[in-house]
Amino acid sequence: MNLEKVIFAFFIIFAATLNFGFVIGEIDNPLHHHVWEFFAAFVVNVVATVLKFGDRTQVGATHLATSLVAVLQLTAAALLWTLAPAGPDGMIGAATMTGIVSLSAGALLANIVSVVILIVETTLQRR
Amino acid sequence: MSNAFLVALRRLRAPIILLVLVFSIGIVGLALIPGTDAAGHTWRMTIFDALYFMSYTASTIGFGEIPQAFNTAQRVWVTLIIYASVIGWAYLVANLLTLAQDRSFRTVLEVGRFRRQVRALREPFYLICGFGETGALVGRALDTLGLRFVVIDILEDRIQELDLLDLAQDAPAMVGNARVPESLIAAGLTRPECRGVLTLTNDDQANLAVAISVRLLNPAVPVLARAMSREATANMISFGADHVVNPFAKFGEYLTVAIQSPGIHRLITWLTGLPGTTLKPAPAPPRGHWIVCGYGRFGAEVVRAFRGQDLDVTIIDPGEPGLDGLRVVRGLGTDAATLDQAGVRNAAGIVAGTDDDVTNLSIAVTARELNDGIFTVVRQNLRANHALFDEERGRHLGRSCDGSAAGVSRRRRAGHLASRDERVRRSGLSRRAVPCRLSGDPS
Numbered sequence: 001m002n003l004e005k006v007i008f009a010f011f012i013i014f015a016a017t018l019n020f021g022f023v024i025g026e027i028d029n030p031l032h033h034h035v036w037e038f039f040a041a042f043v044v045n046v047v048a049t050v051l052k053f054g055d056r057t058q059v060g061a062t063h064l065a066t067s068l069v070a071v072l073q074l075t076a077a078a079l080l081w082t083l084a085p086a087g088p089d090g091m092i093g094a095a096t097m098t099g100i101v102s103l104s105a106g107a108l109l110a111n112i113v114s115v116v117i118l119i120v121e122t123t124l125q126r127r
Numbered sequence: 128m129s130n131a132f133l134v135a136l137r138r139l140r141a142p143i144i145l146l147v148l149v150f151s152i153g154i155v156g157l158a159l160i161p162g163t164d165a166a167g168h169t170w171r172m173t174i175f176d177a178l179y180f181m182s183y184t185a186s187t188i189g190f191g192e193i194p195q196a197f198n199t200a201q202r203v204w205v206t207l208i209i210y211a212s213v214i215g216w217a218y219l220v221a222n223l224l225t226l227a228q229d230r231s232f233r234t235v236l237e238v239g240r241f242r243r244q245v246r247a248l249r250e251p252f253y254l255i256c257g258f259g260e261t262g263a264l265v266g267r268a269l270d271t272l273g274l275r276f277v278v279i280d281i282l283e284d285r286i287q288e289l290d291l292l293d294l295a296q297d298a299p300a301m302v303g304n305a306r307v308p309e310s311l312i313a314a315g316l317t318r319p320e321c322r323g324v325l326t327l328t329n330d331d332q333a334n335l336a337v338a339i340s341v342r343l344l345n346p347a348v349p350v351l352a353r354a355m356s357r358e359a360t361a362n363m364i365s366f367g368a369d370h371v372v373n374p375f376a377k378f379g380e381y382l383t384v385a386i387q388s389p390g391i392h393r394l395i396t397w398l399t400g401l402p403g404t405t406l407k408p409a410p411a412p413p414r415g416h417w418i419v420c421g422y423g424r425f426g427a428e429v430v431r432a433f434r435g436q437d438l439d440v441t442i443i444d445p446g447e448p449g450l451d452g453l454r455v456v457r458g459l460g461t462d463a464a465t466l467d468q469a470g471v472r473n474a475a476g477i478v479a480g481t482d483d484d485v486t487n488l489s490i491a492v493t494a495r496e497l498n499d500g501i502f503t504v505v506r507q508n509l510r511a512n513h514a515l516f517d518e519e520r521g522r523h524l525g526r527s528c529d530g531s532a533a534g535v536s537r538r539r540r541a542g543h544l545a546s547r548d549e550r551v552r553r554s555g556l557s558r559r560a561v562p563c564r565l566s567g568d569p570s
Contacts, residue, residue, distance in 0.1 A: 039174055043151040050144050054137020082175040
């Protein structure tokens with residue numbers, strides 16, 4: 001076992017699970033999507049991206065690309081959250097929430113691809 | 128993305144992750160710790176406010192406490208994150224500096240730049256492997272003719288000397304081993320613009336390896352190889368090198384041509400000279416008894432050429448050449464006794480051909496003291512000793528020659544590509560590659 005590989009896999013899977021946890025729920029209900037979960041998903045995705053830097057293999061390049069896609073989607077969602085005007089009760093509007101969650105769902109798909117690559121790669125190495 | 132950028136990112140992973148974590152922890156703390164405004168109400172930063180504050184604080188810009196003045200709890204937290212982020216930046220900068228000085232990283236950068244330069248070449252170019260004295264001379268000649276070239280040499284010093292050559296072009300150059308096919312490909316061997324490969328290293332095996340690589344990787348490109356021994360020459364020809372030049376053998380051949388038929392020698396010199404050289408009046412080496420000092424690679428080839436023309440020759444060598452039917456005098460040739468024994472007083476010419484410049488000069492001077500009219504051929508091994516040879520020749524000429532015989536020296540070097548006549552250039556691609564000069568006296 002290699003600590004570096006554990007950390008690598010940990011961050012990739014953690015990025016996917018946090019992203020999933022944020023996305024799940026009714027798409028337009030702000031109560032189902034917590035801002036701190038979004039923040040955690042964002043930070044973990046950034047860390048996972050940095051961990052993937054510098055691998056020159058084809059698999060490494062795909063890995064990095066999926067993470068870049070996820071971070072880009074989450075950045076768009078974060079901008080939307082920051083710029084959208086809050087409602088009269090201080091809660092975020094349903095339309096905005098839908099946009100944020102759907103962007104995050106796109107990031108989730110990229111994260112799932114990343115996890116699949118990780119699993120396939122691991123399986124192939126054992127053979 | 129270029130290789131260098133990827134390598135840089137890989138090395139900087141740890142500091143980047145540290146900074147990301149410091150930022151995240153700072154943002155979480157700032158957004159969670161409640162603040163108190165002037166009226167005593169509790170307020171909290173949004174995540175974006177916290178990111179904004181972290182960004183200008185961590186980068187030491189410091190816009191102050193916004194949107195409202197902080198309370199003590201917030202200031203305690205900010206104090207902590209300021210130190211943490213400064214440490215994070217310092218770690219990143221230290222890593223960057225280490226990376227910039229890292230030898231392997233710089234090699235990656237240089238190779239990347241070299242590849243880009245070669246790729247940007249849109250004109251035909253020649254690939255020179257080995258940029259020693261011969262390579263530099265060829266490079267200068269190509270430059271004079273307006274032809275582009277690319278250089279590979281295993282020594283960094285030689286690549287740096289390329290800048291000092293004062294060329295009209297910016298020739299791409301790389302420190303690399305020409306034996307490695309990867310280097311040759313990086314230098315553009317497989318590109319359609321590559322018109323020829325000149326492998327001029329002082330290592331026969333390396334030249335052979337280049338010749339083989341070229342034959343296999345780009346068979347259409349002609350190869351000109353330098354070989355110091357007969358075995359290497361045969362080997363290279365069997366592997367399909369288009370031209371193999373043994374500089375020592377060429378010199379011996381030319382010397383005998385100059386002795387037997389000076390007119391032909393003069394014609395060859397004219398047709399294959401370096402660009403910009405003027406044909407100077409040169410005395411023909413006389414027929415008669417010749418002495419060859421030093422029976423190494425050079426001496427052996429000269430003697431072989433002499434014998435091929437049935438010229439009378441005596442060898443002076445400290446070792447045991449073990450030759451059939453040749454007069455051999457043991458010794459260095461720098462002392463009068465040895466030279467006398469070899470018959471210097473009746474000799475027509477002497478070839479000072481050891482691999483040491485000082486010895487060669489000493490032989491020439493001693494021989495001339497014993498026989499004022501002797502024709503001397505002095506081998507110059509190092510270009511750096513140029514001044515010594517010029518001085519020696521000048522003194523000799525001043526003493527015994529008239530003006531018409533001035534400038535009798537001829538340097539023999541790789542200057543074949545410099546010829547204006549395409550056919551002669553092709554067939555004579557390596558007429559000359561020996562750092563030697565003829566110094567003669569017509570009297």
